[in-house]
Structure formats: structure tokens, C-alpha cells
Amino acid sequence: MVSWKPISPFRLCSLLRSQKDPSLAFQLFTNPNPNHDRPFRYSLLSYDLIITKLGRAKMFTQMEQILQQLQRETRFQIPEPLFCHVISFYARARLPARALHAFLSIPSFRCSPSLKSFNSLLHALLTCRQFNAMSQLMSRVHHFGTPDACTYNILISACSSQGHVERAWKLFDEMRQRGVPPNVVTFGILTNLLCKNSLVQEAFKLKEDMERGFRLKTNVFVYTNLIKGVCEIGDFDWAFRVKDEMVRNNLRLDAVVYNTLINALFKAGKKEEGFRVLEEMKNNGCKPDAVTCNVLIVEHCRQNNFVEAYRVLDGKEGVKPDVVGYNVVIGWLCKQGKWSKAVDLFHDMPRRQCAPDVVTYRTLFDALCQWMQFAEAGLILEEMIFKGFVPHALSLNEFVEGLCREGKFELLLTVLNELGRGGLCNEETWKSVVSMVCTRENMSAPFEVFDTLVLA
DNA sequence: ATAGGGTTAG
Known part of the structure; x- marks a missing residue:
């Protein structure tokens, strides 16, 4: 037996840092010195490293x-x-409930929560669109401090994402009244809100105000909002002038700016100009990213050029697109009735190291129902429910209705069982099945179905 | 990583 030099707490940190696989990192952390039974003195840093790694990988149990x-x-x-x-x-x-639980547990770690973790929780609730919970939380803010710019920014974002424009301005006024100066992030959120609502002139007025009145420098976030806004009203000359202003102000044009422009040009049918900007992007030393790929894939699909779309999927641009790119191709294949090709690509995703998401499953399931491919749809649905993804209620009803219409009782039974287990039986499901039971001549099979429903 | 910008679906 070789006797290894035991791993030191310091060495554990560097090993954790370099370990890409979170499961292996977890094993390493829980058992750093397999052949020593002396208790290991973990450093705080090693805790930080492993928790961050597991959190990023959504390995919450660990x-x-x-x-x-x-x-x-x-x-x-x-x-x-x-x-x-x-x-x-x-x-x-x-997982808003878990976020709240983490926040409430802070004192048990000998740490007292300040406005920072309060804001984190507030933002978590926003991400999960728990707007009522946000208001409830805000009524307790005084326990943690006085709302700062970050608090207000989160609240203004919440208004923006709910389309409450007036309320957003009220908060903007309120923060100034209470002596909380808005910062460049605030203006990023507000210009985004204005441009989203086609109030481009107002967005530029706000930018002036921000520079003159608040002495803040317009940054790349604000500029991207403005560029998107002017593209959406179709004024590409203006968009390019804004881009030039960025360069004059020594701001680096990043992938997001280029993606915004390329996407808008494609959407406006300006294909050549879009590719010209892509060339400029590369010449400027800005590497295309996954979103660039996705934008290109959308355009290729729209041109019915699936060969090129697959090339981009294969990494033609030097990067691999993400799940969005796959969803786009699968969506277009489905729309054209090439559902079998779509299913092939879907099955190829694991080999291509891309995990399908809710949108992938919904896109496929919707299409398969639409093209009445019930057997195939059933398989996708099973896998989808197994992974905890929820299908569109509409497709689900279409599916159940289709099965009833076609008299596919065996599949219907399996599906109803799965739906029951997943808690996905709704009123429409019942209606379809009940009406089938009532209209069918051969009553023996429907009775079986009915039994399943009652038991579920 | 305390808060803001770009792509799909709905």
C-alpha cells in the first residue's frame, strides 16, 4: 500500500478550483483523505468554493x-x-421558497443579514415573478436598513416587467425625494423600459438628463437599450450613429451590441447588411457568442437554409450555440411538417452536449400533437413529465382529445396515469374523456379509462 | 453575483 501525503486544507482549495465536475468536487470535499481518519480542518474558502460550485450546478441537496x-x-x-x-x-x-429559507437561516450561521441579502432576496422574488411576496417583503425592509439605490432598482425592474410604467416613474421620483441618488443602473432599467414601450425620443431625453443633470456617463448597457429602440422603429441610420458615438466615447462594442444590430437587420429583411455587421464584429476582434449563433440560425431557418443552420449548430462560427439554437431549428422543422427530422435532432442533443429544456419539449410536443403523431407525442410527454417540465395545457387537451377521437385507449390509459402522477389532469382532460365515454358505442374500453381517472 | 443590455417559445 502506497502511503500518500495527506491533502492539506490549502491543497483542497486548489483541487476544488481546478475540478470542473461538481460531483467529483463534492466527493473530494466530503472525503479529502480516504485513508486518514483524523478530522479534516476545512478552510472557509473551501466551503465557499464547493457551495458555489454545487449551486451553479443546481445540486441543491449536496x-x-x-x-x-x-x-x-x-x-x-x-x-x-x-x-x-x-x-x-x-x-x-x-425556487423562491428555498431562497426565502436561505435568507431566514442566515442568523443561524452567526451572521446578521443586512440590506445586501435583503436585496438579494427581493431580486430572487422578482426573478420568480412573486410580486405579491415582494410587497410583503418590502413592508419589513426597515428591519434591515433604509432602501438604497439597489432596492429601488429592483422595484423599478419589477414595475417594468409588469408593464407598470407610471408606477416606475413614481418610484424614480420617490428615490430622489428620499435622497437616494439614482445611478447608471437605474438609468439602464429606465431606458430599457422606455424603449420597450417605443418611447425612443423620451429615452434619449432621459440619457441627456442622466449625463447633464446627474453627471453620469452613459455606459454600454444604456447604449444597447437605445440601439435596440431605434432599430425597432426601423431607423438603422440612427442606430449606426449611436454606435459611432459609443466608439467616440471609448466604449468597446461588445457581442451584445453587435447581436442587437445583426438581429434587428435580419428581422427587417436586411440580410446583406446583417452579414456585413457580422464581418465587422469579427474584424473588430469581437468573437461571436452563442447568441450570435442563435441569431444566425433564425435567419438561416427563415431562408429555409437548414444546411447552413446545422453548420452553425455544428460550431461553424467557432462557438457552439446553446439550447435556444436547437429550439429554433426544431421549431422550424416542426412548422414545416418535418417532425421526424425534429425528433432526430432532439435525440441527438445529448451527444451534442446540450440538454433540452422546457421550450424544447413543448415545441416538440405541440408539433407532434398538431401533426397527430400521437405515439411519438406520448413518448415525449412521458419524458417531459419525468423531468418535471409542464406541457402547454392547450396541447395537452388536444392530445387527450385526439386519443379519444382515434380510440387509442391503451395509450390514453398510460397517459392519464402519468398525468395523474404529475398532477396535470385539468378540467378539459376530464371533459374530453367523459364526453368520449358518453358517446362511444363500445363501452367496455371507456369504462376502463374512467376507472383510471377516478383512481387518479 | 446586491441591481441594468442581446437570441427561441408563449
């Missing part, structure tokens, strides 16, 4: 296990940003 271990480590006072991370991980996974 993350909670480490957090509980950390809770018992009375040697440390845990720095607040770690909790802000944890809260935002739960937000990204759309």
Missing part, C-alpha cells in the same frame, strides 16, 4: 448538506456574500 456542515463550524463567522450567492442560485432555479 449544497444543503455542506451548508449544514458549515452551520456547525463555530470557528467561522460566515461572510454575507455567500448567502447572497445561495439566494441567487435558488432564484435561478426558480
Whole structure:
């Protein structure tokens, strides 16, 4: 037996840093020295590293296990940003209750929550679109401090995403009245809100105000909003002038700016100009990213050029597109009735290292129902429910109705069982099945179906 | 990573 030099707490950190696989990192953390039974003295940094890694990978069971271990480590006072991370991980996974729980547990880690973690929770609720919970939380803000610019920015974003333009301006006024100066982020949110509502002139007026009245420099975020706004009213000359102004102000044109322009040009049918900007992007040393690929894929599909679309999927632009790119191609294939090709691409996604998401499953399931491919649709639905994704209610009803119409009782039984388990039986499901039971001549099979429904 | 910008679907 070779005797290894035991891993030191310091070495564990560097090993955790370089370990790409979160599961292996977790194993390493929980058992750093397999052949030594002396208790390991973990450093605070190693906790931070493993929690962040697990959170990013949405491995929440393991993350909670480490957090509980950390809770018992009375040697440390845990720095607040770690909790802000944890809260935002739960937000990204759309788990608002867990985010709240993480926030409430902060004192048990010998740390007192300040406005920072309060804002993190507020933002988590916004991400999960829990607007009522946001108001309830705001009524307790005084326990944690006085609302700062960040708090207001989150609240204004919430108004923006609900389309409450007037309320957003009220908050903007309120923050100034209370002596909280708006910052460049505030103006990013507000210009976005204005441009989204086609109030481009007003957005430019606000930019002037921001520079003259508030002495703030317009940054790339604000410029991107403005460029998108002027593109949407079809004024591309203006868009290019804004782009030139950015360069004059020594701002680097990044992929987001280029993607905005290329996408808008394609949408306006200016294909050549779009590709010209793509060339300029590359010549300027700005590398296309996944979104660039997706924008190109949309255009190729619109031109019915699936060969080129697949080339981009294969990494023609030097980057691999993400799940959105796959969803676009699958969506267009479906729209053209090439559902079998769409299913092929879907099955090829794991090999291509891209995990299908809700949109992938919904797109496929919707299309298969529409093209009455019930057997294939049933398989997709099963997998979808297994992964916890929820199908569109409309397609689901179409599917159940189709099965009833075609008398496919065997499949119907399986599906109803799955729907029942997934808690997805709605009133329409019942209506379809009940009306079939009542109109069919051969009553034996429907009775079986009815039994399943009652048992579910 | 305390808050803001670009792509699909709905």
C-alpha cells in the first residue's frame, strides 16, 4: 500500500478550483483523505468554493448538506456574500421558497443579514415573478436598513416587467425625494423600459438628463437599450450613429451590441447588411457568442437554409450555440411538417452536449400533437413529465382529445396515469374523456379509462 | 453575483 501525503486544507482549495465536475468536487470535499481518519480542518474558502460550485450546478441537496456542515463550524463567522450567492442560485432555479429559507437561516450561521441579502432576496422574488411576496417583503425592509439605490432598482425592474410604467416613474421620483441618488443602473432599467414601450425620443431625453443633470456617463448597457429602440422603429441610420458615438466615447462594442444590430437587420429583411455587421464584429476582434449563433440560425431557418443552420449548430462560427439554437431549428422543422427530422435532432442533443429544456419539449410536443403523431407525442410527454417540465395545457387537451377521437385507449390509459402522477389532469382532460365515454358505442374500453381517472 | 443590455417559445 502506497502511503500518500495527506491533502492539506490549502491543497483542497486548489483541487476544488481546478475540478470542473461538481460531483467529483463534492466527493473530494466530503472525503479529502480516504485513508486518514483524523478530522479534516476545512478552510472557509473551501466551503465557499464547493457551495458555489454545487449551486451553479443546481445540486441543491449536496449544497444543503455542506451548508449544514458549515452551520456547525463555530470557528467561522460566515461572510454575507455567500448567502447572497445561495439566494441567487435558488432564484435561478426558480425556487423562491428555498431562497426565502436561505435568507431566514442566515442568523443561524452567526451572521446578521443586512440590506445586501435583503436585496438579494427581493431580486430572487422578482426573478420568480412573486410580486405579491415582494410587497410583503418590502413592508419589513426597515428591519434591515433604509432602501438604497439597489432596492429601488429592483422595484423599478419589477414595475417594468409588469408593464407598470407610471408606477416606475413614481418610484424614480420617490428615490430622489428620499435622497437616494439614482445611478447608471437605474438609468439602464429606465431606458430599457422606455424603449420597450417605443418611447425612443423620451429615452434619449432621459440619457441627456442622466449625463447633464446627474453627471453620469452613459455606459454600454444604456447604449444597447437605445440601439435596440431605434432599430425597432426601423431607423438603422440612427442606430449606426449611436454606435459611432459609443466608439467616440471609448466604449468597446461588445457581442451584445453587435447581436442587437445583426438581429434587428435580419428581422427587417436586411440580410446583406446583417452579414456585413457580422464581418465587422469579427474584424473588430469581437468573437461571436452563442447568441450570435442563435441569431444566425433564425435567419438561416427563415431562408429555409437548414444546411447552413446545422453548420452553425455544428460550431461553424467557432462557438457552439446553446439550447435556444436547437429550439429554433426544431421549431422550424416542426412548422414545416418535418417532425421526424425534429425528433432526430432532439435525440441527438445529448451527444451534442446540450440538454433540452422546457421550450424544447413543448415545441416538440405541440408539433407532434398538431401533426397527430400521437405515439411519438406520448413518448415525449412521458419524458417531459419525468423531468418535471409542464406541457402547454392547450396541447395537452388536444392530445387527450385526439386519443379519444382515434380510440387509442391503451395509450390514453398510460397517459392519464402519468398525468395523474404529475398532477396535470385539468378540467378539459376530464371533459374530453367523459364526453368520449358518453358517446362511444363500445363501452367496455371507456369504462376502463374512467376507472383510471377516478383512481387518479 | 446586491441591481441594468442581446437570441427561441408563449
